[in-house]
Each structure stands twice: as C-alpha cells, then as structure tokens.
C-alpha cells in the first residue's frame with residue numbers, strides 16, 4: 001500500500017550567509033504520524049523544522065536550495081504566500097511563548113484575524129482547542145486570566161492549543177519539553193500521542209527516550225546531513241549506520 | 254604571612270567601597286537638590302503672581318498687568334500639535350528601521366542622520382520652519398507652521414525612544430504570532446506595537462517637555478508678541494509661554510516691574526510641562542499593568 005506523504009524535502013541545502021547548515025537533505029513525512037528528528041546540538045534539526053513552515057524567511061541572508069513539497073506543491077515557489085503556509089503548518093517552540101494576553105485571547109488572537117468573529121464561534125473554538133490540548137479542565141474557570149500566570153507546562157499546552165485553534169494539518173515542535181519538568185513532559189507526550197490521529201507531527205528532540213516513546217519515524221542528523229531515516233523501532237534497535245548506533249547508545253554527544 | 258595583612262586590605266576595600274558609594278550618592282543628591290532648588294526658586298518668586306485672573310485673562314496695559322491666558326492656550330496647541338505630528342511619524346520611522354529595513358550601510362547612515370538631527374541647535378529648526386512652512390508653503394506664522402517645526406525638532410527623540418521600545422519586545426512574541434499565520438504587518442500592529450507603547454511614551458515624555466519649552470523654533474514660525482484673541486484656526490498666530498517670557502524679560506519697557514509676571518509665567522510653563530509628563534506617566538502605568546511578561 002502506498003503511504004500518504006504530506007511533506008517531502010528534496011535535496012535541500014540551507015545556508016546562513018556563507019555557512020551551510022543543511023546538506024542535501026531528502027526525506028518524506030507521513031501523514032498522521034509522528035516523525036522525530038534527533039542528533040547532537042547544532043546539527044541542523046531546528047533549521048530543517050523552521051524550513052518546513054518558512055520561519056527561516058525572517059533571517060537576513062538565509063538561502064535555501066532544493067524543494068520542500070507540501071501536498072505536492074513547492075512551498076518556496078515564488079507565488080506561494082508564506083502566511084498561508086504557516087496557517088496550515090503550525091509550530092510549537094522550545095520555550096513556551098504565550099502572548100501577554102488572557103488565556104482566551106491567546107487562543108483567539110490568530111483565528112480572529114483570519115475571519116472568525118462571532119462570540120459563540122470563538123468560545124467554541126477556545127473550548128475545543130483547550131480540550132484537545134488537555135488543558136480545559138485546569139483553566140476553564142480562569143480564561144480571563146493572563147497566560148503569564150500559568151505554570152511552564154500549562155503555558156506549553158496553551159501554546160499547543162493556540163496552534164490547534166488555527167486547524168493546521170501539521171504541527172512542528174522544536175524540543176517542546178526541554179524547558180519542562182518530568183510530569184509536564186509526560187503530559188505533553190501523552191498529548192502528542194492523542195494528536196496524531198488528526199495531525200501530522202514533526203518533533204525535534206534531544207531526548208532519545210522521548211523519540212522512541214512518541215514517534216513512528218526517526219531521522220538522525222549529524223553536521224547538517226541526514227545520516228539515517230526510518231521506522232523508529234529500526235533506528236533504535238538495529239540501525240544500519242555506525243554513526244547512528246554510536247549516537248543512540250551515547251557513545252558521542 | 255601575618256594575620257594583619259588581609260584584615261587591613263579588607264578595611265581598605267571597605268573604605269574604597271564606602272568612598273565610591275559616597276561619591277555616587279552625593280552626585281545623585283546634588284542633581285536632585287539642584288532640581289528642587291530651581292523649582293523652589295521659581296515657586297517662591299512666581300506664586301504671588303498666580304491668580305484666577307492671571308490664568309484666564311489676556312495681558313493688559315502694555316503687558317504690565319493682566320494674565321497670560323492666550324500664551325497658555327497657544328503653548329498647549331503647539332505642544333499637542335507637535336506631538337500629533339511627531340508621534341505617528343516617529344513611531345512609523347522606528348518601525349521601519351527596526352522591523353523592516355535590512356540592517357546595512359544605508360540604515361546605519363540613516364541612523365547617524367537621525368542622531369545628528371537630535372544635535373542640531375533649535376534655532377536652526379526655527380529658520381528651517383520659517384523657510385519651508387511659513388514662506389515656501391505659505392502657511393504664514395501660524396500654529397500649523399509652529400507645530401510642524403516643533404514636531405521635526407522632537408522627531409529624533411521619539412524615533413530613538415520608539416526604536417528602543419520596539420527592540421525590547423521579545424523576539425519570541427514575533428515568532429509566536431508569525432508561526433500562527435499572522436502577517437508581518439499585523440504581528441507588528443497587534444503584538445509588537447501594543448507591547449512597545451509604554452516604552453514609546455516614556456521616551457516621548459522628554460520630547461513633550463522640549464516642545465513646550467523651546468523658544469527659538471516658534472519665534473519665526475508661530476509665536477506672536479501679543480494677541481488678546483484666541484486662535485480660530487491652525488493658520489492663526491498664537492502667543493506662547495516661552496516666547497512670552499522672553500519678551501517680558503528682554504523686550505518690554507518695564508522689565509523690572511514685570512518681574513513677578515515673568516516668574517509667574519515660568520511657573521505656569523513648568524507646571525504645564527510637569528502636568529503633561531504626569532498624564533503620560535499615568536497612561537504608561539495603566540498600560541504597564543495590563544502588559545506583563
């Protein structure tokens with residue numbers, strides 16, 4: 001059976017000015033699955049992730065070569081609007097970054113700007129998003145309170161809810177639990193497991209157990225190159241490349 | 254090693270530290286004291302001149318009696334006008350410089366230009382305003398010409414303050430908004446700007462004080478020696494407090510007799526500037542309470 005690949009990177013090179021951060025990366029991400037990107041710090045995981053929703057556009061002097069196909073369309077083609085891409089490919093960052101607004105307004109900020117105005121629609125959207133992010137029960141009585149008063153783990157789930165409210169197809173997560181305590185981390189991992197029924201998730205993590213726990217596919221990067229990519233089970237039990245094995249067994253960091 | 258050595262060096266260190274703190278404290282005290290002294294001096298000399306009539310009547314008897322109402326009104330118009338010109342323009346320039354422009358040589362030169370503008374003597378602005386607004390654009394000596402001139406004068410202050418305030422908004426807010434598929438302009442107008450506004454106002458307070466207090470820029474562009482009437486349009490000339498002080502103190506026939514009036518006018522000007530500052534500070538603190546990160 002043919003698998004449904006929602007995003008493909010084809011021979012992608014990426015440069016920060018004259019520094020080449022990614023070299024000839026080719027990989028495909030399956031729909032409604034969790035793909036983990038692992039590798040030592042500085043190997044280009046975040047760079048690749050931010051390429052997928054054109055967040056690297058913000059960096060002066062950055063340049064991409066090759067193609068990134070989202071549902072078959074190159075998102076770097078000149079006629080493509082990056083704003084449109086980012087609506088369909090949401091992102092959750094390493095450090096929780098809620099807006100200094102109320103919990104309610106954090107979630108409704110972007111949907112309002114894309115045309116949802118009726119109060120009942122917005123309220124329904126807030127409840128739905130918070131339920132999906134497993135935060136509803138904790139905050140349903142304090143929706144007017146500033147998001148800044150929440151704990152770190154709650155803030156990160158709020159950021160996930162905020163991304164879900166835009167009803168994206170893909171959610172990119174860049175080390176979403178690295179700033180959180182173990183209990184919050186476990187909750188986010190459970191959440192990821194639930195979300196993959198409806199969303200495609202691509203997650204960067206430096207935590208190998210996390211990759212093994214949450215993902216179906218794992219890609220191992222080293223100095224800007226995709227060294228090995230395949231089913232998570234295979235990568236963690238029977239890697240084909242020596243470098244991958246060395247990394248997952250902790251022989252180098 | 255004898256035991257006394259470390260303890261004397263410790264003492265010496267404490268002494269040096271005490272000395273340093275003393276000097277710092279003394280400078281802070283001197284600055285505050287100077288300010289209070291000036292304010293007290295103005296108040297002592299000026300408060301006797303202040304009365305209801307002084308605040309609500311025009312000058313009479315060749316400006317040796319009566320009040321300063323037209324000058325108060327004129328200065329208010331000019332200051333508010335200058336802010337209305339400089340704030341939108343300054344904030345827009347700052348947004349361009351920090352959020353849009355690619356940081357390179359051209360932008361560096363532009364920034365240097367803005368800084369130089371801040372150092373240009375105010376009389377030069379006065380002449381510029383005279384040439385451009387009064388003569389070339391035929392606004393005449395008017396509120397419009399004066400407000401525009403003062404606006405340009407305080408523009409660098411507003412741009413500088415706005416740039417600092419915009420840069421202080423965490424980059425993570427911009428990323429969060431853009432990643433949600435919000436356009437750059439809306440990210441700036443809905444997220445960055447509201448969070449920068451308290452800072453922008455703080456910096457602009459300096460500009461407000463300057464706009465209200467400057468004499469040279471309005472001398473040729475807006476201020477008139479005397480008029481009992483209040484302006485009816487932005488093309489009318491006005492009296493202004495700083496210019497009125499200048500006139501009373503240098504150009505009258507009875508400079509010594511009008512001394513109390515001069516101090517009274519100075520007191521009103523200082524109170525006006527402090528009042529405007531106070532309003533800005535209040536607005537800022539209300540906004541700060543709402544935004545916390």
Ligand SMILES: Nc1ncnc2c1ncn2[C@@H]1O[C@H](COP(=O)(O)OP(=O)(O)O)[C@@H](O)[C@H]1O
Nearest residue numbers: 016019021040041042043044045046047048059
């Ligand atoms: N904005 C940037 N400008 C220049 N170099 C960058 C920038 N961001 C990242 N890099 C460099 O690109 C490489 C890959 O970075 P990154 O993708 O953040 O790595 P990872 O997420 O795997 O730790 C690193 O060497 C890093 O120093």
Ligand SMILES: [Mg+2]
Nearest residue numbers: 045046047174
């Ligand atoms: Mg990273």
